Amino acid sequence: MIEGIGVFDVLVVSTLMFFIGVYGFLVRKNLITILMSVELILNSVNINFVIFNKYLYPDMLQGYMFSMFAIGIAAAEAAVAIAIILNVFRKMTSIDADNVDTMKY
Amino acid sequence: MEKLIFYILAAVILVFSVLTVTSRKILRAAVYLLFVLVATAGIYFLLNYNFLGAVQLTVYSGGIVVLIVFAILLTAHMEHKLDPVKPIKGITAALLALVGAAVSIFAMSQYPFTARTTEEAPYDIEMIGTKLLSYGENGYVLPFEVISVLLLAAMVAAIIIAKKSVSND
Numbered sequence: 001m002i003e004g005i006g007v008f009d010v011l012v013v014s015t016l017m018f019f020i021g022v023y024g025f026l027v028r029k030n031l032i033t034i035l036m037s038v039e040l041i042l043n044s045v046n047i048n049f050v051i052f053n054k055y056l057y058p059d060m061l062q063g064y065m066f067s068m069f070a071i072g073i074a075a076a077e078a079a080v081a082i083a084i085i086l087n088v089f090r091k092m093t094s095i096d097a098d099n100v101d102t103m104k105y
Numbered sequence: 106m107e108k109l110i111f112y113i114l115a116a117v118i119l120v121f122s123v124l125t126v127t128s129r130k131i132l133r134a135a136v137y138l139l140f141v142l143v144a145t146a147g148i149y150f151l152l153n154y155n156f157l158g159a160v161q162l163t164v165y166s167g168g169i170v171v172l173i174v175f176a177i178l179l180t181a182h183m184e185h186k187l188d189p190v191k192p193i194k195g196i197t198a199a200l201l202a203l204v205g206a207a208v209s210i211f212a213m214s215q216y217p218f219t220a221r222t223t224e225e226a227p228y229d230i231e232m233i234g235t236k237l238l239s240y241g242e243n244g245y246v247l248p249f250e251v252i253s254v255l256l257l258a259a260m261v262a263a264i265i266i267a268k269k270s271v272s273n274d
Binding site: 071 | 107108111115118119122123125126131134135138141142145148149151152154157160161164165168169172173175176177179180181187188190194195197198199201202203205206209210213214218219220221222223224225226228232233236237243245248252255256259260262263264266267269
Protein backbone atom coordinates (compact mmCIF):
# COMPACT_ATOMS: atom_id res chain seq x y z
CA MET A 1 0.00 0.00 0.00
CA ILE A 2 1.30 3.44 -0.87
CA GLU A 3 1.37 5.65 2.20
CA GLY A 4 -0.89 8.68 1.96
CA ILE A 5 -2.45 7.57 -1.32
CA GLY A 6 -5.99 6.19 -1.28
CA VAL A 7 -7.91 4.15 -3.80
CA PHE A 8 -9.57 7.24 -5.19
CA ASP A 9 -6.31 8.97 -6.13
CA VAL A 10 -5.16 6.04 -8.23
CA LEU A 11 -8.63 5.62 -9.74
CA VAL A 12 -8.55 9.24 -10.91
CA VAL A 13 -5.26 8.64 -12.71
CA SER A 14 -6.50 5.47 -14.38
CA THR A 15 -9.85 7.03 -15.33
CA LEU A 16 -8.14 9.99 -16.96
CA MET A 17 -5.83 7.62 -18.79
CA PHE A 18 -8.83 5.57 -19.96
CA PHE A 19 -10.62 8.59 -21.36
CA ILE A 20 -7.47 9.95 -22.99
CA GLY A 21 -7.36 6.59 -24.74
CA VAL A 22 -11.02 6.96 -25.74
CA TYR A 23 -10.27 10.41 -27.14
CA GLY A 24 -7.40 9.04 -29.18
CA PHE A 25 -9.56 6.17 -30.39
CA LEU A 26 -12.23 8.58 -31.63
CA VAL A 27 -9.92 11.18 -33.14
CA ARG A 28 -7.19 9.21 -34.85
CA LYS A 29 -7.46 7.81 -38.34
CA ASN A 30 -4.25 5.85 -38.65
CA LEU A 31 -4.86 2.24 -37.64
CA ILE A 32 -1.62 1.99 -35.64
CA THR A 33 -2.42 5.05 -33.54
CA ILE A 34 -5.88 3.58 -32.90
CA LEU A 35 -4.14 0.42 -31.69
CA MET A 36 -1.97 2.54 -29.39
CA SER A 37 -5.08 4.16 -27.91
CA VAL A 38 -6.52 0.73 -27.24
CA GLU A 39 -3.32 -0.19 -25.43
CA LEU A 40 -3.73 2.89 -23.24
CA ILE A 41 -7.26 1.81 -22.37
CA LEU A 42 -6.19 -1.76 -21.55
CA ASN A 43 -3.35 -0.47 -19.41
CA SER A 44 -5.62 1.78 -17.36
CA VAL A 45 -7.95 -1.14 -16.71
CA ASN A 46 -4.99 -3.19 -15.50
CA ILE A 47 -4.12 -0.47 -13.00
CA ASN A 48 -7.69 -0.60 -11.72
CA PHE A 49 -7.57 -4.35 -11.14
CA VAL A 50 -4.26 -4.13 -9.34
CA ILE A 51 -5.28 -1.26 -7.10
CA PHE A 52 -8.55 -2.91 -6.07
CA ASN A 53 -6.65 -6.09 -5.30
CA LYS A 54 -4.07 -4.28 -3.21
CA TYR A 55 -6.35 -1.97 -1.26
CA LEU A 56 -9.69 -3.74 -0.89
CA TYR A 57 -8.84 -7.44 -0.98
CA PRO A 58 -5.21 -7.72 0.09
CA ASP A 59 -5.69 -11.31 1.25
CA MET A 60 -6.45 -12.53 -2.28
CA LEU A 61 -4.72 -12.50 -5.64
CA GLN A 62 -7.62 -12.22 -8.09
CA GLY A 63 -6.83 -8.75 -9.42
CA TYR A 64 -3.16 -9.57 -9.73
CA MET A 65 -3.88 -12.69 -11.76
CA PHE A 66 -6.49 -10.96 -13.86
CA SER A 67 -4.17 -8.16 -14.89
CA MET A 68 -1.45 -10.68 -15.66
CA PHE A 69 -3.81 -12.54 -18.00
CA ALA A 70 -4.98 -9.23 -19.45
CA ILE A 71 -1.38 -8.35 -20.29
CA GLY A 72 -1.00 -11.69 -22.07
CA ILE A 73 -4.20 -11.17 -24.04
CA ALA A 74 -3.13 -7.64 -24.93
CA ALA A 75 0.07 -9.06 -26.39
CA ALA A 76 -1.88 -11.58 -28.50
CA GLU A 77 -4.29 -8.87 -29.62
CA ALA A 78 -1.48 -6.53 -30.63
CA ALA A 79 0.23 -9.26 -32.65
CA VAL A 80 -2.94 -10.15 -34.58
CA ALA A 81 -3.90 -6.50 -35.06
CA ILE A 82 -0.48 -5.63 -36.47
CA ALA A 83 -0.62 -8.62 -38.81
CA ILE A 84 -3.99 -7.38 -40.09
CA ILE A 85 -2.67 -3.83 -40.41
CA LEU A 86 0.34 -4.99 -42.43
CA ASN A 87 -1.95 -6.98 -44.71
CA VAL A 88 -4.24 -3.99 -45.19
CA PHE A 89 -1.23 -1.83 -45.98
CA ARG A 90 -0.07 -4.34 -48.59
CA LYS A 91 -3.47 -4.42 -50.28
CA MET A 92 -4.40 -0.73 -50.12
CA THR A 93 -1.03 1.05 -49.58
CA SER A 94 -2.57 3.11 -46.82
CA ILE A 95 -3.60 2.36 -43.27
CA ASP A 96 -6.13 5.11 -42.71
CA ALA A 97 -9.34 3.76 -41.26
CA ASP A 98 -11.32 5.77 -43.85
CA ASN A 99 -9.85 3.83 -46.76
CA VAL A 100 -10.55 0.42 -45.35
CA ASP A 101 -14.12 -0.02 -46.58
CA THR A 102 -13.80 -2.90 -49.03
CA MET A 103 -16.08 -5.12 -47.01
CA LYS A 104 -18.56 -2.38 -46.22
CA TYR A 105 -21.20 -2.89 -48.88
CA MET B 106 8.46 9.85 -0.08
CA GLU B 107 6.28 7.15 -1.63
CA LYS B 108 3.59 9.76 -2.06
CA LEU B 109 5.96 12.00 -3.97
CA ILE B 110 7.05 9.14 -6.22
CA PHE B 111 3.42 8.28 -6.89
CA TYR B 112 2.65 11.86 -7.89
CA ILE B 113 5.64 11.94 -10.21
CA LEU B 114 4.55 8.66 -11.82
CA ALA B 115 0.97 9.89 -12.16
CA ALA B 116 2.15 13.11 -13.79
CA VAL B 117 4.35 11.15 -16.21
CA ILE B 118 1.44 8.84 -17.06
CA LEU B 119 -1.01 11.66 -17.70
CA VAL B 120 1.34 13.94 -19.63
CA PHE B 121 2.65 11.20 -21.88
CA SER B 122 -0.82 9.72 -22.41
CA VAL B 123 -1.96 13.08 -23.73
CA LEU B 124 1.15 13.34 -25.90
CA THR B 125 0.53 9.83 -27.24
CA VAL B 126 -2.87 10.74 -28.62
CA THR B 127 -1.98 14.28 -29.75
CA SER B 128 1.49 13.89 -31.24
CA ARG B 129 1.41 14.15 -35.02
CA LYS B 130 4.60 12.20 -35.50
CA ILE B 131 3.62 8.57 -35.20
CA LEU B 132 7.01 7.22 -34.11
CA ARG B 133 7.12 9.78 -31.31
CA ALA B 134 3.65 8.71 -30.23
CA ALA B 135 4.96 5.16 -29.88
CA VAL B 136 7.87 6.36 -27.71
CA TYR B 137 5.47 8.36 -25.52
CA LEU B 138 3.38 5.20 -25.13
CA LEU B 139 6.55 3.47 -23.96
CA PHE B 140 6.98 6.10 -21.23
CA VAL B 141 3.38 5.59 -20.10
CA LEU B 142 3.86 1.83 -19.85
CA VAL B 143 7.12 2.15 -17.94
CA ALA B 144 5.52 4.57 -15.47
CA THR B 145 2.69 2.06 -14.99
CA ALA B 146 5.28 -0.59 -14.18
CA GLY B 147 6.66 1.91 -11.68
CA ILE B 148 3.28 2.03 -9.95
CA TYR B 149 3.23 -1.78 -9.76
CA PHE B 150 6.68 -1.76 -8.20
CA LEU B 151 5.54 0.92 -5.76
CA LEU B 152 2.71 -1.40 -4.69
CA ASN B 153 5.28 -4.14 -4.09
CA TYR B 154 3.92 -6.28 -6.93
CA ASN B 155 7.36 -7.01 -8.29
CA PHE B 156 6.51 -9.85 -10.64
CA LEU B 157 3.62 -7.95 -12.21
CA GLY B 158 5.89 -4.97 -12.76
CA ALA B 159 8.44 -7.22 -14.42
CA VAL B 160 5.74 -8.73 -16.66
CA GLN B 161 4.56 -5.26 -17.55
CA LEU B 162 8.09 -4.20 -18.46
CA THR B 163 8.91 -7.25 -20.54
CA VAL B 164 5.61 -7.97 -22.28
CA TYR B 165 4.12 -4.52 -22.61
CA SER B 166 6.97 -2.07 -22.91
CA GLY B 167 9.35 -4.68 -24.27
CA GLY B 168 7.18 -6.69 -26.61
CA ILE B 169 4.18 -4.67 -27.68
CA VAL B 170 5.96 -1.35 -28.17
CA VAL B 171 8.64 -3.04 -30.27
CA LEU B 172 5.89 -4.64 -32.37
CA ILE B 173 4.21 -1.28 -32.82
CA VAL B 174 7.50 0.41 -33.76
CA PHE B 175 8.14 -2.33 -36.32
CA ALA B 176 4.69 -1.85 -37.78
CA ILE B 177 5.24 1.90 -37.98
CA LEU B 178 8.58 1.50 -39.72
CA LEU B 179 7.05 -0.94 -42.21
CA THR B 180 4.08 1.26 -43.07
CA ALA B 181 5.14 4.91 -42.78
CA HIS B 182 8.10 7.12 -43.49
CA MET B 183 10.10 8.45 -40.58
CA GLU B 184 9.16 12.04 -41.37
CA HIS B 185 5.54 11.23 -42.04
CA LYS B 186 3.18 13.54 -40.20
CA LEU B 187 -0.41 12.62 -39.52
CA ASP B 188 -3.11 14.92 -40.79
CA PRO B 189 -4.28 17.46 -38.23
CA VAL B 190 -7.55 16.59 -36.53
CA LYS B 191 -10.63 18.31 -37.87
CA PRO B 192 -11.69 20.87 -35.23
CA ILE B 193 -15.30 19.71 -35.02
CA LYS B 194 -14.25 16.08 -34.62
CA GLY B 195 -11.60 16.95 -32.07
CA ILE B 196 -13.95 19.07 -30.00
CA THR B 197 -16.70 16.45 -30.05
CA ALA B 198 -14.32 13.68 -29.00
CA ALA B 199 -12.72 15.82 -26.30
CA LEU B 200 -16.14 16.78 -24.93
CA LEU B 201 -17.23 13.16 -24.90
CA ALA B 202 -14.05 12.09 -23.10
CA LEU B 203 -14.29 14.96 -20.60
CA VAL B 204 -17.93 14.24 -19.80
CA GLY B 205 -17.20 10.55 -19.43
CA ALA B 206 -14.24 11.20 -17.14
CA ALA B 207 -16.23 13.72 -15.06
CA VAL B 208 -19.15 11.34 -14.60
CA SER B 209 -16.89 8.41 -13.70
CA ILE B 210 -14.79 10.43 -11.25
CA PHE B 211 -17.91 11.88 -9.66
CA ALA B 212 -19.41 8.42 -9.23
CA MET B 213 -16.18 7.12 -7.73
CA SER B 214 -15.87 10.07 -5.35
CA GLN B 215 -19.32 9.21 -3.97
CA TYR B 216 -18.39 5.65 -3.13
CA PRO B 217 -16.68 5.19 0.23
CA PHE B 218 -13.67 3.03 -0.49
CA THR B 219 -12.24 1.72 2.74
CA ALA B 220 -8.81 0.25 2.43
CA ARG B 221 -8.60 -2.97 4.37
CA THR B 222 -5.58 -3.72 6.43
CA THR B 223 -5.95 -7.46 6.71
CA GLU B 224 -2.84 -9.47 6.31
CA GLU B 225 -1.64 -9.44 2.73
CA ALA B 226 -1.56 -12.57 0.67
CA PRO B 227 1.98 -13.67 -0.09
CA TYR B 228 2.78 -12.74 -3.64
CA ASP B 229 6.31 -13.87 -4.19
CA ILE B 230 7.08 -15.67 -7.42
CA GLU B 231 6.93 -19.10 -5.84
CA MET B 232 3.41 -18.46 -4.60
CA ILE B 233 2.27 -17.15 -7.98
CA GLY B 234 3.72 -20.13 -9.79
CA THR B 235 1.94 -22.50 -7.42
CA LYS B 236 -1.34 -20.64 -7.83
CA LEU B 237 -1.08 -20.61 -11.60
CA LEU B 238 -0.75 -24.37 -11.76
CA SER B 239 -3.01 -25.47 -8.92
CA TYR B 240 -6.54 -26.66 -9.62
CA GLY B 241 -7.86 -26.53 -6.08
CA GLU B 242 -9.54 -23.56 -4.49
CA ASN B 243 -8.18 -20.26 -5.85
CA GLY B 244 -6.21 -22.13 -8.46
CA TYR B 245 -5.73 -20.66 -11.90
CA VAL B 246 -4.83 -23.65 -14.02
CA LEU B 247 -7.88 -23.31 -16.31
CA PRO B 248 -7.29 -19.69 -17.38
CA PHE B 249 -3.59 -20.49 -17.62
CA GLU B 250 -4.22 -23.30 -20.07
CA VAL B 251 -6.85 -21.36 -21.98
CA ILE B 252 -4.49 -18.44 -22.42
CA SER B 253 -1.74 -20.72 -23.63
CA VAL B 254 -4.06 -22.08 -26.33
CA LEU B 255 -5.13 -18.52 -27.15
CA LEU B 256 -1.52 -17.40 -27.53
CA LEU B 257 -0.80 -20.33 -29.84
CA ALA B 258 -3.89 -19.54 -31.93
CA ALA B 259 -2.95 -15.86 -32.09
CA MET B 260 0.59 -16.72 -33.15
CA VAL B 261 -0.59 -19.02 -35.95
CA ALA B 262 -3.21 -16.49 -37.02
CA ALA B 263 -0.70 -13.65 -37.11
CA ILE B 264 1.68 -15.67 -39.28
CA ILE B 265 -1.12 -16.76 -41.64
CA ILE B 266 -2.53 -13.25 -41.98
CA ALA B 267 0.77 -11.46 -42.42
CA LYS B 268 2.48 -13.83 -44.83
CA LYS B 269 2.46 -13.02 -48.51
CA SER B 270 -0.12 -15.08 -50.35
CA VAL B 271 1.43 -16.96 -53.25
CA SER B 272 -1.45 -17.05 -55.73
CA ASN B 273 -2.69 -13.53 -55.14
CA ASP B 274 -1.26 -11.12 -57.75
